[in-house]
Amino acid sequence: MAKLEEYVPIVGQSVVDDLRLLAGKLHGKMVQHINSTPVGGGVAEILSRMVPLLKELGVDTRWDVIKGGEQFFEVTKKFHNALHGKAEEITQRDFDIFMETSRENIKGVNTCGDVVFIHDPQPIALIEKKSDKKWLWRCHIDVSAPDRRVWKFLMDFIMRYDSAVFSSPSFSQRLPIRQFLIPPSIDPLSDKNKDISQETIGAVLRKYRIPQDKPIITQISRFDRLKDPLGVIEAYVRVKKYNNCRLVLAGGSADDDPEGLQVLAEAKEKARQDKDIHILLLPQNNIEINALQRASSVIVQKSIREGFGLTVAEALWKAKPVVASNVGGIPLQIKHKYSGLLCHSIEGASFAIKQLLNSPEYARRLGENGREHIRNNFLLTRHLRDYMLLFLSLYHGDDVVYL
Amino acid sequence: MAELIRAKEPFRFYTRLHLTELTGLRATTLSQLLELIRQVPGSCIYHHTHRFLQQHQYLSPEPPNDFAYWVTEILGEDELGEKLASIDTVQYSTIRGLREAIAFTIEDYLESNTLAKLKFSREGEEFHFIKSVSFVLPTDCVAYDLNEFAGILRKITIDSIYFHIFEARLRLEKGHNDFSNWIDSVIGDKELADEISRFDPYSHTLDGLRSVLVKMIENRIAV
Known part of the structure; x- marks a missing residue:
């Protein structure tokens, strides 16, 4: 696990000094994170890197996980989809299952923090235990157009928190409590983002039999309809008429997701006639993802909906030109024509990819601007700073706070 | 090079960190x-x-x-x-x-x-x-003369320069930026204070702004 000093060459000494200054202001406060899983998924990934750094800064931090059976997590998966705006059949029994497990967690979880920081809807009902301590609810989901019934159910809990946190302005709703914008972040020192050698990149390409004889266009994503892999193939086909290139679609295993397997099969079928399309079902191997991103000439993220879309930040951090849909948190990461190109359709995506392939100097400039934008706004150090300011905001209500 | 005036009241550099609040x-x-x-x-x-x-x-x-x-x-x-x-x-x-x-x-x-x-x-x-919620914190950096001031400006966090130039003048309604206020009222160099006040900080990047300020003070010290 990286130490704070290792971030200095990347973000500068002053940024790390500011973190130490802020941590000192939290002396005597214990911060307790609570989520639903210790491994897997973006929340656990961020917490696993953030909690050790908060401790190194001297912020008394602990991380607890709620318990839940299969039925409970099936219900919360339905909630997750419904909050993303997907049609889901949710019955009263589902709400009952959610409350039964929540009641067990209310009994079983020791909420001892001065600041109790609840992540996502699964542990949201723990707010029943609120006393005189400060409670925060962090929503990592795109709730710009939520299923009203699920949102109303959650609202009864949300309004009892001191503050809520969202990843994008478009997710914010009119709430009776304070709400803050804190986008997620990437860790520049993690396997997925750290610098790697050309030899490593070459070895990964050889492993997956991807020749480096022509420009590579890549989308790294689960095989999920919301990531639109079939749309990416269509965009590539349009580009291929004019530019000789390869397409890599790489994503994680979809064993437990029947719809994902179906999407994967459709993508393979659509790619069958073209040996320059490489569809890779990758195990969770962050070095390989890193290598594929670095080997690419253009990176695409043509999502239809997106919680935040950190693959965009990962690509920009590698100074890659990116073509991505104007959805979710992506426009926070890409300012159109300054740090990448935004699109709304397959036609728009193919036009943007062609532009970048045909204008390498423009593509290089967008990529470099993108890297600086990520350095200033989407690295773990900024996330740590925002979280510490968030904790301090619980004790100060003004717009200008002197510490 | 003239002897530098040593201030009775030093300039303490503050930094400002901000949290973004949503309104819905x-x-x-x-x-x-x-x-x-x-x-x-x-x-x-x-x-x-x-x-x-x-x-x-x-x-x-x-x-x-x-x-x-x-x-x-x-x-x-x-x-x-x-x-x-x-x-x-x-x-x-x-x-x-x-x-x-x-x-x-x-x-x-x-x-x-x-x-x-x-x-x-x-x-x-x-x-x-x-909305922007600002958290203002004192740093350990303190300058007693223009030489020390320029030295700190070269290395201080960009947030500190931002606070003293933009936030102090407009959001805290001090009328002028903090640097000009101190240089005029404590160091007594009205000419340099006015020079800093006069220029448009909005047309520079923050690092560009740092370079311009350092250059102005270095030129003044060299006179």
């Missing part, structure tokens, strides 16, 4: 934008006219404020976008004054361009009103 307020048309610009807290106006300085500090020129960017890129009202981008922020010493200038510019445009009222943003491209 959004506009889809110019009329809604205007109405909300008149209603929202000053912290919102401050955020949307200064955010670019910190988030895009590596890039210049940049869309100078969020209102101009949205009006141009989302509503396609280039002329109004240009007018909003050209508002000379440095001329205003209060957020109230700046808010009035922005509101007047939109109102005036709508009066002579009634079709612009019919334009609306697509779903997902609404203008979201956001």
Whole structure:
């Protein structure tokens, strides 16, 4: 696990000094994170890197996980989809299952923090235990157009928190409590983002039999309809008429997701006639993802909906030109024509990819601007700073706070 | 080189870190934008006219404020976008004054361009009103003379320069930036203080701003 000093060459000494200054202001406060899983998924990934750094800064931090059976997590998966705006059949029994497990967690979880920081809807009902301590609810989901019934159910809990946190302005709703914008972040020192050698990149390409004889266009994503892999193939086909290139679609295993397997099969079928399309079902191997991103000439993220879309930040951090849909948190990461190109359709995506392939100097400039934008706004150090300011905001209500 | 004046009252560098607060307020048309610009807290106006300085500090020129960017890129009202981008922020010493200038510019445009009222943003491209919450902290850096001052300026966090130049003058309504105030009232160098006050910090990146300030002080020390 990286130490704070290792971030200095990347973000500068002053940024790390500011973190130490802020941590000192939290002396005597214990911060307790609570989520639903210790491994897997973006929340656990961020917490696993953030909690050790908060401790190194001297912020008394602990991380607890709620318990839940299969039925409970099936219900919360339905909630997750419904909050993303997907049609889901949710019955009263589902709400009952959610409350039964929540009641067990209310009994079983020791909420001892001065600041109790609840992540996502699964542990949201723990707010029943609120006393005189400060409670925060962090929503990592795109709730710009939520299923009203699920949102109303959650609202009864949300309004009892001191503050809520969202990843994008478009997710914010009119709430009776304070709400803050804190986008997620990437860790520049993690396997997925750290610098790697050309030899490593070459070895990964050889492993997956991807020749480096022509420009590579890549989308790294689960095989999920919301990531639109079939749309990416269509965009590539349009580009291929004019530019000789390869397409890599790489994503994680979809064993437990029947719809994902179906999407994967459709993508393979659509790619069958073209040996320059490489569809890779990758195990969770962050070095390989890193290598594929670095080997690419253009990176695409043509999502239809997106919680935040950190693959965009990962690509920009590698100074890659990116073509991505104007959805979710992506426009926070890409300012159109300054740090990448935004699109709304397959036609728009193919036009943007062609532009970048045909204008390498423009593509290089967008990529470099993108890297600086990520350095200033989407690295773990900024996330740590925002979280510490968030904790301090619980004790100060003004717009200008002197510490 | 003249002997440097040693201040009785040193300049303490502060830094300012900000947290972004959401309001849940959004506009889809110019009329809604205007109405909300008149209603929202000053912290919102401050955020949307200064955010670019910190988030895009590596890039210049940049869309100078969020209102101009949205009006141009989302509503396609280039002329109004240009007018909003050209508002000379440095001329205003209060957020109230700046808010009035922005509101007047939109109102005036709508009066002579009634079709612009019919334009609306697509779903997902609404203008979201956001606030800046500032946390101001003292640093350990203290200067007693211009030499020490320039030395600290070279290495201090960009947030500190931002606080003393932009936030102190406009948001805290001190009239001038903190550097000019100290150089004039404590060091007694009105000429240098005025030189710093006179120049437009909005037309530089933050690192560019640091270089210009250091150069001004170095030149003064060398006299």
